[in-house]
Amino acid sequence: MRTRVLGVVALVAVAAASVNALFLVPADLNQGDAQRLMYVHVPSAWLAYMSFGVTALAGIGYLWKRDLRLDAVALSAAEIGVMFTAFAIWGGMMWGQPVWGVFWQWEDPRLTTTALLLALYVGYLLFRRLTDDPRRRAARAAVVGIVAAVDIPIVHFSVEWWRGLHQGPTIGSPERVLDPAAPSQFVIALVSMVVAFTLAWGWLLVRRYQLARAEAALEELSRRGRVEEARRAGLAAPRAELEEPAR
Amino acid sequence: VVAVLYGLDVVAGAPVLVLTVVLGAIGFAAVGTFYAGVTVRMRAREVMLPLLMLPVIAPLLLAAVKATAAGLSGDPFGELGAWLQLLAAFDLVMLLAGAAGYGYLLEE
Numbered sequence: 001m002r003t004r005v006l007g008v009v010a011l012v013a014v015a016a017a018s019v020n021a022l023f024l025v026p027a028d029l030n031q032g033d034a035q036r037l038m039y040v041h042v043p044s045a046w047l048a049y050m051s052f053g054v055t056a057l058a059g060i061g062y063l064w065k066r067d068l069r070l071d072a073v074a075l076s077a078a079e080i081g082v083m084f085t086a087f088a089i090w091g092g093m094m095w096g097q098p099v100w101g102v103f104w105q106w107e108d109p110r111l112t113t114t115a116l117l118l119a120l121y122v123g124y125l126l127f128r129r130l131t132d133d134p135r136r137r138a139a140r141a142a143v144v145g146i147v148a149a150v151d152i153p154i155v156h157f158s159v160e161w162w163r164g165l166h167q168g169p170t171i172g173s174p175e176r177v178l179d180p181a182a183p184s185q186f187v188i189a190l191v192s193m194v195v196a197f198t199l200a201w202g203w204l205l206v207r208r209y210q211l212a213r214a215e216a217a218l219e220e221l222s223r224r225g226r227v228e229e230a231r232r233a234g235l236a237a238p239r240a241e242l243e244e245p246a247r
Numbered sequence: 248v249v250a251v252l253y254g255l256d257v258v259a260g261a262p263v264l265v266l267t268v269v270l271g272a273i274g275f276a277a278v279g280t281f282y283a284g285v286t287v288r289m290r291a292r293e294v295m296l297p298l299l300m301l302p303v304i305a306p307l308l309l310a311a312v313k314a315t316a317a318g319l320s321g322d323p324f325g326e327l328g329a330w331l332q333l334l335a336a337f338d339l340v341m342l343l344a345g346a347a348g349y350g351y352l353l354e355e
Contacts, residue, residue, distance in 0.1 A: 146348060
């Protein structure tokens with residue numbers, strides 16, 4: 001029930017912020033309507049960082065507490081993060097074509113490191129699929145998730161460390177918070193989009209987490225079913241299936 | 248051979264080259280050891296090792312290449328220090344993360 005409330009609130013917030021960003025805020029003087037893509041692009045990139053941060057934190061938490069629920073959180077956040085990374089790249093390309101004249105440029109550090117970020121977490125998800133035992137998978141994935149998070153600051157600061165096509169942050173860096181590089185109307189539109197997207201992100205994360213838990217429960221049930229079946233048939237069940245059930 | 252053909256000043260760049268090679272090798276070894284630990288008990292490990300490793304190692308390779316280029320060309324843009332710093336920072340982070348995580352990888 002509470003999840004549903006969050007979902008409705010997130011939907012309304014995204015709709016309201018989108019109407020504001022698409023119709024009420026004036027278009028950029030130089031870029032025209034293409035600039036409005038930023039209102040989707042920046043929140044997506046921010047949520048990608050946040051998702052992978054959550055994955056890393058949940059990984060640390062898992063190694064500490066050994067609670068498979070935290071592993072489900074890590075998985076959910078990583079999947080949503082991959083989606084938002086892809087979304088940020090796609091939106092950025094749509095914007096890059098009219099404004100930069102190219103969809104993509106490999107020389108640009110921000111673009112390249114973001115593509116690496118995507119590859120890194122697709123690899124993480126792939127890696128999870130290739131280990132069967134839930135506890136072993138959780139521990140390994142936690143370590144991989146923590147190490148992969150090293151790429152997040154590299155992506156974020158790539159625009160400041162290296163010269164490239166991608167501009168520096170408009171509102172993200174500390175000295176810009178009180179003195180943003182854009183009129184307040186634009187900043188408000190962007191911040192409201194970030195907030196709305198973050199609400200939607202929270203809803204997605206909760207739903208994906210519930211799904212992951214349900215999947216784990218189903219897996220556990222079918223495993224027990226197999227053990228029972230083997231017992232009834234009077235056979236010795238495979239040793240791995242008789243081990244303590246995973247929580 | 249490359250040095251002779253292109254008339255590079257290898258001697259002047261030697262200290263930078265050696266430093267780059269050492270830092271790069273440390274980082275490569277740290278990441279390689281870590282991911283070997285990750286994939287060793289996995290299905291399809293031969294395929295997964297390079298697949299998982301490449302995105303992680305890419306910033307290191309990039310920094311090493313750029314530092315080498317800057318070292319050989321006499322650093323016209325004054326960016327050599329930044330690349331070496333990135334190399335060193337990457338090494339440090341990966342060594343620490345690898346050392347901290349390795350125990351968890353090898354349990355059971």
